[in-house]
Amino acid sequence: MSTEHYTVTGMTCEHCVRAVSQELGALPGVESVDVDLVPGGRSRVSVTAAQPLAAAQVAAAVDEAGYELA
Template sequence: MTTETYRVTGMTCGHCVTAVTEELTALPDVTSVTVDLVAGGTSDVTVESGTPLDRQDVVRAVDEAGYALA
């Protein structure tokens, strides 16, 4: 099990949290996503997975939700 925390910009509300969570949980081996929302700032998104994730996969998933890694 691995845990990584990513910094995500542009999130402002619960809908943003849901969108990012859905995209990240769709990645293979992801077991948990926790978002510490900082509305209008840079939020911490912690992802637990069975194996280490490729950063580019995380970048694409967050981008698909409409946001960007800081």
């Protein structure tokens, strides 16, 4: 197992949390996604996966949800 931490900007509410969690959770090997929401600031997102994820994969999933990695 590997847990990586990311900073995501633009999230403001639980809908944002669900959108990011859903997109990241759909990546191959992802076991769990935990979001520490900071409305309008830099939210911390922890992703636990069977193996480390490629940064481009994570950035694309966050972008698909409508947000950006900081």
